[in-house]
Amino acid sequence: MSVFSSKRRVLLAASTAAVVSSFLAGCKEKALAFRGSDINGTRLGKDLELQDGSGKVRGLADYKGKVALVFFGYTQCPDVCPTAMAELSQTMELLGPDAAKVQVIMISVDPARDTPEVLSAYVQAFNPSFVGLTGTPEQLNKTAKSFKAYYAKSSGGTAEQYGMDHASSFYVLDQDGEARVLIAGNAKAADIAADIRLLL
Numbered sequence: 001m002s003v004f005s006s007k008r009r010v011l012l013a014a015s016t017a018a019v020v021s022s023f024l025a026g027c028k029e030k031a032l033a034f035r036g037s038d039i040n041g042t043r044l045g046k047d048l049e050l051q052d053g054s055g056k057v058r059g060l061a062d063y064k065g066k067v068a069l070v071f072f073g074y075t076q077c078p079d080v081c082p083t084a085m086a087e088l089s090q091t092m093e094l095l096g097p098d099a100a101k102v103q104v105i106m107i108s109v110d111p112a113r114d115t116p117e118v119l120s121a122y123v124q125a126f127n128p129s130f131v132g133l134t135g136t137p138e139q140l141n142k143t144a145k146s147f148k149a150y151y152a153k154s155s156g157g158t159a160e161q162y163g164m165d166h167a168s169s170f171y172v173l174d175q176d177g178e179a180r181v182l183i184a185g186n187a188k189a190a191d192i193a194a195d196i197r198l199l200l
Contacts, residue, residue, distance in 0.1 A: 032198045035191045036172070036183035044179035045070065045171060047146035050107060050133035053120025058133060060177035066103045067199045069192070070171040071185075072149050074110035074164050075122040080185065081106075084168065085126040090189035091196070092127055099129070101175075101200055107143060108134040109151035109166045147171060174199045 032038070045060060048070075052058050060068070069088065073081035085106065092099040106123050108114035111134050114122075119132030134140070144151055149171075154163035168185030172195060181195050 032180075034181045034195050034198065036170075036181040036187065036195050039171075039179050039182045042179050045143075045147050045173060045177075048107075048133075048143050050135040050139050050143055051116050052131055052133055053116050053124075055116050057135075058131075060173065063103045063105070063173075064177055065175055066101055067175055067196055068103045068105055068173040068177070069196065070105045070107060070147065070173065072107050072109050072144065072147070072151060072166050072168075074108050074166070075114050075118055076110065077164070080168050084170075084185055085123065085130075087187070087189050087192070088130070088170075089126045091192045092129070094189055094193040095196065098197065098200055102196055104130045106130065106132050107140070108132065109140065109144070109164050111135060111137055111140050172196060172199065 049057060049059050069091075071084055071088070073084065075081075088104050092102065092104070095102060104123075104127065106119070108119050114132070114134045116132070116134055119134050123130035123132040133143075135143075140151075149167040149169075151164060151166040154165050157163060170183040170185065170187065170192065171179060172181040172183060174180050180199060183192055183195060
């Protein structure tokens with residue numbers, strides 16, 4: 001009797017362990033099938049600290065509860081930036097009602113010319129909900145390093161007329177402000193929208 005009981009206890013324990021293990025596996029967060037590159041765990045952007053159109057200093061905490069899409073650019077960019085902003089505007093249209101849960105943020109890499117007012121007018125020409133962030137060279141440097149985003153003044157030009165070289169990728173952060181996806185700057189609106197929807 002005692003031998004049978006011992007065997008039964010072993011079988012019951014093994015069976016319970018299998019069920020619990022299966023249940024826990026189902027509870028684990030499944031890896032999301034992003035079209036962009038998964039950057040979960042990188043903590044990119046944590047030192048974001050720049051001014052919005054009203055001159056108020058903003059950080060990631062100000063956008064908590066929304067999926068944030070961050071793009072580095074500048075208002076006098078001849079082609080890459082306006083193309084990217086137009087694609088982001090189309091992305092918001094594709095998201096429909098879910099667009100209210102998303103915040104597009106353009107960070108200027110040209111603080112000398114992009115005042116808060118100038119940048120705000122520029123981004124809102126593409127979509128009234130878009131936010132432009134700028135600041136001092138020191139604030140920009142700290143923020144760009146936090147995203148590991150490259151930018152530099154192009155060679156040539158004059159003190160007033162010059163170009164800026166900069167990273168063109170889109171950084172997508174979830175509703176808790178955690179960096180989750182890096183999307184190529186030439187991505188189509190449908191692909192950007194698809195990745196955003198996975199985080200809503």
